[in-house]
Amino acid sequence: MDEGxxxxxxxxxxYSKELSSIKLIRDKVTGLPLKYGFIEFINxxxxxxxxxxxxxxxxxxxxxxxxxxxxxxxGGIKPGSINPSKNNDQDMQIYxxxxxxxxxxxxxxxxxxxxxxxxxxxxxxxDNQTKISKGYGFVxxxxxxxxxxxxxxxxxxxFMGKNLKVSTAHLKPKEETQA
Numbered sequence: 559m560d561e562g563x564x565x566x567x568x569x570x571x572x573y574s575k576e577l578s579s580i581k582l583i584r585d586k587v588t589g590l591p592l593k594y595g596f597i598e599f600i601n602x603x604x605x606x607x608x609x610x611x612x613x614x615x616x617x618x619x620x621x622x623x624x625x626x627x628x629x630x631x632x633g634g635i636k637p638g639s640i641n642p643s644k645n646n647d648q649d650m651q652i653y654x655x656x657x658x659x660x661x662x663x664x665x666x667x668x669x670x671x672x673x674x675x676x677x678x679x680x681x682x683x684x685d686n687q688t689k690i691s692k693g694y695g696f697v698x699x700x701x702x703x704x705x706x707x708x709x710x711x712x713x714x715x716x717f718m719g720k721n722l723k724v725s726t727a728h729l730k731p732k733e734e735t736q737a
Contacts, residue, residue, distance in 0.1 A: 559591070567618070568597060568608075576604040610664040649678075650705040651698045654712075655723035657682070659691040666695055669717060674708050676701035696727050 561580045568577055582595035599605040613626040654666065667680035682695040699705035713724040 561595075564595070564597065570618070571608075571612070573599070573604065573608060576600050610662075610667075614662075649698050649700055650702045651696050651727040652705055652709055653694065653723075653725050653727040654697055655694040655725075656720050657691070657693055657695060657722065658718040658720050659693055661691065661695075661718065663695070666697065670697050670699075670708060670712070673711070674699065674701075674704040676704045677708070 559582075561582055564580045564582070565574075565577065568574065568580070576599050578598040578600050580595065580597050582591045584591055597605075597608070599608065609626050609628070612624045615624055616622070617624055657666065661682060663680045663682050666682055667677060670677040670680070676699045677697050678700060679698040680695060681697075683692045684690060685692060697708070699708070709724050709726065712722055715722050715724075
């Protein structure tokens with residue numbers, strides 16, 4: 559794959575007008591591509607849409623999958639974000655347990671966004687080796703009232719045949735190390 563191939567591919571997926579640039583990273587000695595690069599879109603919403611729709615999906619006419627991650631210029635845009643926030647202390651994160659293992663970050667975020675517009679980020683926790691969902695995740699909100707309302711209303715909500723467990727997310731205490 560080269561930049562031209564990627565430009566045609568992204569264009570064929572309906573993003574040609576929103577594409578800003580494509581850059582493959584190459585080995586400095588051989589000049590060969592190092593199997594990764596950057597696709598830049600004209601705005602965050604388009605990039606987020608591409609990320610949510612194609613992450614993990616099979617690349618058309620190949621057997622390979624899209625492996626997408628966010629890149630930032632030191633900012634900190636988060637995967638699955640709708641309105642990125644730089645880990646604002648005012649944001650509230652909730653725990654969502656007992657989710658079906660087929661639930662993607664996009665599906666989890668949309669489940670909450672359609673009821674609570676301040677939901678802006680979802681993270682499904684996966685096993686490091688198998689990449690299969692562990693059956694729980696987290697959703698971030700910019701509005702505390704909506705987050706509390708989501709906890710009250712969505713706890714026990716049946717989603718894809720499972721009753722969700724929704725509560726306030728708590729940070730795990732760091733294990734103390736002894737010198």
